[in-house]
Amino acid sequence: MATDERPSLRRFFQRLTASEAELDAQELRRESADAGCVPARQCRRGEVASVSGRLRTVVYTPRTNLPTLEADLFDGTDVVTLVWLGRRQITGIEPGRQLTARGRVAVRDDRKVIYNPYYELEPPR
Structure with missing residues (x-):
């Protein structure tokens, strides 16, 4: 077997034995990289970052002073919580x-957060 065939054969067996969640995470990582975004695991406090992924959860939190809409964005590497202050809902922001x-x-609370992010919704699939 030629040496250049081994990596493709290895990838074939990895895909064959990977779980659906692992395959989904790989796809999200690829799409995020294609969009030119920073992997969520590499985001650091104080940096301005663009992240791309899928919303896992969306929760309205009624607080006494300021209601918030919070959504967990997963890009295949880590989760970044997006927080919109003063919002109860946003059309299109859904799991x-x-x-x-x-x-x-x-x-x-040891979680990466972006407050009032600029965002662009991808067309539904």
């Missing part, structure tokens, strides 16, 4: 939706 978000990364 399963793909989007690209940009903003300054903060850390809250």
